[in-house]
Amino acid sequence: MESNKGPHGDPGTTIRYAPWPRPADSPPGATGSPVTLSVNDAPVEVEVDHRTTLLDLLRERLALTGSKKGCDHGQCGACTVLVDGRRVNSCLLLAVAVDGCAVVTVEGLARTEDADGDLHPIQRAFLERDAFQCGYCTPGQLCSAVGMLAEARSGQPSVVTDPDLAADGPVPLTDEEIRERMSGNLCRCGAYPHIVEAVQDVVS
Amino acid sequence: MKPVSYLRAGSVEEAASAHGGRTEARYLGGGTNLVDLMKLGVERPEVLVDITRLPLDDVREQPDGSVRVGATVRNSDLAAHPLIRERYPVVSQAVLSGASGQLRNMATTGGNLLQRTRCAYFQDLAKACNKRVPGSGCAAIEGVNHDHAVLGHSPHCVATNPSDLCVALAAVDAVVELAGPGGGRTVPATEFHRLPGDQPELDTVIRPGELITAVLLPALPHGAVSHYRKVRERASYAFALASVAAVLQLEDGEIRHAGVAFGGLAHRPWRARRTEAALLGTRPSPESVARAVEAELAEAVPLRDNAYKVTLARDLATQVLGSLSTTA
Amino acid sequence: MASHANALGAPIERREGRAKVTGEALYATEYTPPGCLYAWPVTATVARGRIASLDIADALALPDVVDVLTPESAPRLGTSDDATLAVLQDAKVPHHGWPVAVAIADTIEAARAAAEAVRVTYATEPHESVLGDNTADAYRPEEANGGHPAERRRGEPEEAFAAAPVRVDVRYRVPPLHNHPMEPHGATVNWHDGRLTVYDSSQGSDTVRSVLADLFGLPEEQVTVISEHVGGGFGSKGTPRPHVVLAAMASLHTGRPVKLALSRRQLTELVGHRAPTEHRLRLGSDADGTLASVIHEVTTHTSRVKEFVEQAAVPARVMYASGSSLTDHKVAALDVPTPSWMRAPGEAPGMYALESAVDELACALGLDPIELRARNEPGREPDSGLPFSSRHLVECLREGARRFGWADRDPRPGIRREGAWLTGTGVASATYPVLVSPSRATVTAHPDGLHVVRVNATDIGTGARTVLAQVAADALGVGVESVRTEIGSTGLPQAPLAGGSSGTASWGWAVHDASRALAGQLQCHTGPLPPDGLTASADTKGSADQKSAYARHAFGAHFAQVAVDTGTGEVRVRRLLGVYAVGRVLNARTATSQFIGGMVMGLGMALTERGSVDPASGAFIGSDLAGYHVPAHADVPAIEAHWIEERDDHLNPMGSKGIGEIGIVGTAAAIGNAVHHATGVRFRELPLTPDRVHGGL
Structure with missing residues (x-):
């Protein structure tokens, strides 16, 4: 049941964050702490205000502005990044809480294991399908798609998955599955139909 | 958000001691609700105790056939776990009906039980809200209350509980396991959340400093079937207008066990005991199911904008129970 | 070559x-000049009144806070035609959400905390913020948005309507709608050496430059505005919005670069919205469907800051031949945030109402709705009498019908059942003017x-x-x-x-x-x-702005198939198809995306989007992206966009008409008409959410 295949691997059925049960180094009462994390495979050591979200750390401190702030409250998905291989809303993750984790943002997708160093296949598919217009939701859509593909491969169901489907195999990604699984990423330009096509291109 | 201290707990004991039952302390789980509310100024903790790395992150079968879900098991892992998918489809479906893939990857089981209402007046510091500021009034009662409660509300609060998971937990008679300064205890899921009464600031019966360590799912009766169905204003990624979790077991065409709960209708997941009583021992027909559902909703008191919830919940539950009774 | x-x-x-x-x-707030500060607005929590007291001491005492600008300390602004930009100039509060202060700090966290710590009290005045209770106070404006006359009358429409053998007299409502582009309105502003460099999330930076130059008393040459990438606007970034003025004030005041982005809740009250519209439609026809009278009367709201009138009755001046017509607008000035442009202002709500009414007339006549439209195809623009530069509406309807399989449609409503679901199909026309x-x-x-x-x-x-x-x-x-x-x-x-x-x-x-x-x-x-x-x-001054001797509009047709769950009232769109006549399409790939995007927004207008005004506070309540439901992936089926070849030599050297807005026009009506075809019930208030549909079945 346990697997922890690293930042970009197949997440398996039960996924744990890296075992890291240690108190923060900062003294009691401090309102900031040093954190160490990996961002797009580069080590980052930085002192953060405990209120700082991972999104604001990326955008305002690390100059990684690819991750977007659309709502700042987990309501739009534009801030989606991968933390230890799983897609999450970086606007609701405190940076101090991801101490020790491996973060992949849109800027790092091209260097993940499915990619060729130039573009990740999902990035290429988005270009080919014109799966965006203004581009502001796009990094979140891309990171979400990468995380979602791994989830389906590992057999995680969605609410539209046939309940009788065996729990130990991958979930076939119909258009309906893709739509449901990508629903945490809003796109006001309405590129959804092309996004589904782009994801299907990568599936097949 | 004001400056806040942070401690990453390595054990339940360390977490409980760091929290100490102080009003200015909060346990930090997935953060999907707490960080949201901190940004809005609704939650103003001075101490955050991060419990996400406690060893409470597994789903395990117990010797008595029940299943123990650790409090920090992420929602997506809970929904995907083979034990949950096979034995408690209603729980898996409820989790998957909520939020988004990203949020489910973050949110924890314990945090799901403690999420606050999505009442827009609760979330807006400028509006009167007895839940946020006891005694300040309730702007929702006369306000835009389309999304609010129709059952069990009080003149002090008409908020609803937003959780999908908790509706399923109520229907399967889950038990909440707590650790606290005074030791551990368990509370049935149906009694964990409160009705607002004159203390709407209390969502649950949790005591200061107590920490949810697990949720226990008792074995369902042999041959029981279950389902969760939710109606919302878009096809995904929205809170429930109304939802139903149902567990049925039939023998020789007669209902032997029924667990039914409503979501989106009340300050807590609403266990439909009257419906269950009316169903037990009957051979279900569309008419008998409809009557059983109406028995529960007869006491609904809608507000100006939400009378639709009563008939919607009625038809939804009738649909779900009718369909379950033909597959059971 | x-x-x-x-x-x-x-x-x-x-x-x-x-x-x-x-x-x-890079988008507007993704530039971080050295020493950049962060600004966070404090906005009014009452609908009408004055600031009685404003205490910034607690805010200033917080770590990393630089200052808090208030109406007393903020720079004085020069004049502007746009009163919504006169922020922090006095103590007056004209609507909920109006800026009353701006916190400035070294970090974004500190700026937010400081804004939260500002204590404001208000002397309130009685207010009215909900359209409907005030329709009696509505007045006829001089003109509606776009410079259109508020009222146009041709013939004797009331008499013709009364005498018509077949009549439809119906009312429709469209709620307030929010643009909600994915990139919130934000700006990074840097005053340096008497120059102002601005990165703004704007649909047109030249206007931002000229307005900022006026407001801050600078020659335009000393102002540079950059909008390299913009995360959507849909009209809400069409002119400068208060965020850029506030950011510029903060930068001027501190002498340092400043970044400011509005929160979702703030922006719904500061950047404009589509005003709610109430429509009364009267269509009178002969027994064969020939229109004798078209009457479209619209009531809407504006704020007390600035008059903006959604020109929703204007498309009825373009669409169909009729013996007589009246198109009229009334507006009530309420204590609400100022409405503004949202994708196809006028056309989007107006064509929802008109095209729904046409469908109702077709049902009353027992006539195919495409045929009804074809029978009332005008030779010249009905209102102006001008010839059309090109008009291929009927061709769009026919081509769409062919692609959609309309010929096989059984017109009887409420008879196609699949378990709990009823299915149906609907059609509506689309139009949008040629502007240049x-x-x-x-x-x-x-x-x-x-x-x-x-x-x-x-x-x-x-x-x-x-x-x-x-x-x-x-x-x-x-x-x-x-x-x-x-x-x-x-x-x-x-x-x-x-x-x-x-x-x-x-x-x-x-x-x-x-x-x-x-x-x-x-x-x-x-x-x-x-x-x-x-x-x-x-x-192109002198050529592009020359008045044309032709009525110039794009046309289109939308087809929808829906399924309605009769147990829950949920509506799902299974298919959407648009066919357009838009002159020459200049890039087939990006044009397709714009058409589809417009249809998706129309789907949201039809099914999920509803702005709500809290009567007690005048606030847009629940207006963030959790409470205001823009369509998600799961709401949107595969969508087809097609166009017919249209040559029009009266447009511009490329022969193109605009395509960014026509996709939203009529889509809500096509979906609503399909819901009627599915259920047999006519819903006349948007959006078609489960509460309404379930209750109506």
């Missing part, structure tokens, strides 16, 4: 695409074969860089890959906004003219090009 002349229309990949999928594209404004542009031919187009166009997601390169390549007769486009800065030749579906026509016209001029120069030129190349410029 002639082999290159077909760059126009080709489905060329968007040029900024790579920057967008790699995260390299003067623009300047330059095109330079370099010795290395590169051609550089310069124009301060804005790419809000349309692919402006790409299509303008196609226009230039076509006019120059060169390969499109040899053309580079520079847009998105006031340092470039002046150009109008990306709005009103006019951007490509306006910029493209100037690019075309400059390219043709350059081509002429190149023909005469002998020998190698000078090191800086040869440059030609164009200014």
Whole structure:
């Protein structure tokens, strides 16, 4: 049941964050702490205000502005990044809480294991399908798609998955599955139909 | 958000001691609700105790056939776990009906039980809200209350509980396991959340400093079937207008066990005991199911904008129970 | 060279695409100049009154807080035509959400905390914020948005209606709607050496420059506004919005660069919204469907800050021949945030009502709704009497019917059941006016074969860089890959906004003219090009703004198939198809995306989107992206967009009509008509959420 295949691997059925049960180094009462994390495979050591979200750390401190702030409250998905291989809303993750984790943002997708160093296949598919217009939701859509593909491969169901489907195999990604699984990423330009096509291109 | 201290707990004991039952302390789980509310100024903790790395992150079968879900098991892992998918489809479906893939990857089981209402007046510091500021009034009662409660509300609060998971937990008679300064205890899921009464600031019966360590799912009766169905204003990624979790077991065409709960209708997941009583021992027909559902909703008191919830919940539950009774 | 002349229309990949999928594209608040501060507005929590007290002591005491600007300490502004920009100038509160202070801090966290710590009390006055209770106070404005006369009357419409053998007299309601572009309105502003450099999320930076110059008393040459990438606008970034003024004030006050982005809740009350509209439609026809009378009366709201009147009755002046007609607007000035442009202002709500009523008339007549429309096809524009430059509405309807399989449709409502679901199909027409404004542009031919187009166009997601390169390549007769486009800065030749579906026509016209001029120069030129190349410029003032002798509009047809769960009232769109007649389509790929995007927003208008005013506070309550439901992936089926070949020589040198808005027009009506066909019930208030539909079945 346990697997922890690293930042970009197949997440398996039960996924744990890296075992890291240690108190923060900062003294009691401090309102900031040093954190160490990996961002797009580069080590980052930085002192953060405990209120700082991972999104604001990326955008305002690390100059990684690819991750977007659309709502700042987990309501739009534009801030989606991968933390230890799983897609999450970086606007609701405190940076101090991801101490020790491996973060992949849109800027790092091209260097993940499915990619060729130039573009990740999902990035290429988005270009080919014109799966965006203004581009502001796009990094979140891309990171979400990468995380979602791994989830389906590992057999995680969605609410539209046939309940009788065996729990130990991958979930076939119909258009309906893709739509449901990508629903945490809003796109006001309405590129959804092309996004589904782009994801299907990568599936097949 | 004001400056806040942070401690990453390595054990339940360390977490409980760091929290100490102080009003200015909060346990930090997935953060999907707490960080949201901190940004809005609704939650103003001075101490955050991060419990996400406690060893409470597994789903395990117990010797008595029940299943123990650790409090920090992420929602997506809970929904995907083979034990949950096979034995408690209603729980898996409820989790998957909520939020988004990203949020489910973050949110924890314990945090799901403690999420606050999505009442827009609760979330807006400028509006009167007895839940946020006891005694300040309730702007929702006369306000835009389309999304609010129709059952069990009080003149002090008409908020609803937003959780999908908790509706399923109520229907399967889950038990909440707590650790606290005074030791551990368990509370049935149906009694964990409160009705607002004159203390709407209390969502649950949790005591200061107590920490949810697990949720226990008792074995369902042999041959029981279950389902969760939710109606919302878009096809995904929205809170429930109304939802139903149902567990049925039939023998020789007669209902032997029924667990039914409503979501989106009340300050807590609403266990439909009257419906269950009316169903037990009957051979279900569309008419008998409809009557059983109406028995529960007869006491609904809608507000100006939400009378639709009563008939919607009625038809939804009738649909779900009718369909379950033909597959059971 | 002639082999290159077909760059126009080709489905060329968007040029900024790579920057967008790699995260390299920079939006307004993604520039962080050294020493940059963060600003966070404090907004009013009452609907009407004055600030009674404002205490910033607690805020200033917080760590990393630099200052809090208030109406007392904020810089005085020069005058502007736009009263919504006169922020922090006095203690008056004209609506909920109006800025009353701005906190400035070294970090974003501290700025937010400081804003939260500002204590404000108000002397309130009685207010009215909900349209409906105040319709009696509504007045007829001088004109509606777009300069349209509020009232137009032709013949004796009331009498003709009363005498008509078949009549439809119905009312429709559209709630307030929020633009909600994915990128919140934000700006990074840097005052340095008497100059103002602004990165703004705007649909038109030249206007931002001129307005900021006026407000801060600067010559325009000392102001640079950059909008390189813009995360959507849909009208809400069409003119400067208060965020950029507040950011500029904060930068002027502190002498440091300042970044400010509105929160979702703040922006719904500060950047405009689509005003709610109440429609009364009266259609009277002969027994064969020939319209004797078309009466469309609209009531809407505006704020007390500025009059904005959603011109929802205007499309009825364009669409159908009729013996007589009345189109009229009334507006109530309420204590609400100021409404403004949202994708197809006027047309979107107006055509929802008109096209729903036409469907009702078709049902009353027992006539196919496409046939009814065809029977009332006008020879000239009904209101103006002008000839159409081109009009292929009926062709769109027929082509859509063919593609959709309309011929097999059984018109009887409420009879197609699949378990709990009822299914149905619906159709509606679409229209949008041809708008165009003067623009300047330059095109330079370099010795290395590169051609550089310069124009301060804005790419809000349309692919402006790409299509303008196609226009230039076509006019120059060169390969499109040899053309580079520079847009998105006031340092470039002046150009109008990306709005009103006019951007490509306006910029493209100037690019075309400059390219043709350059081509002429190149023909005469002998020998190698000078090191800086040869440059030609164009200014279409005097040509693009010439009044046309024709009525110029794009037309289209929308078809929808829906399924309605009779147990829960949930409506799912299973199929959406649009066919358009929009002159020449300049880039098949990006045009398809715009059409589909418009239809998706129309789907949201039909099914999920509802702004709500809290009567007690005058607030848009639940207006963030959790409470206000823009469509999600799961709401949206595969969508088809097609167009018919349309040649129109009365438009612009490219022969194109605007395409950014027509996709939303009529889509809600097509879906609503399909819901009627599915259920047999006519719902006349949007959105068609489960509460309404379940209750109505």
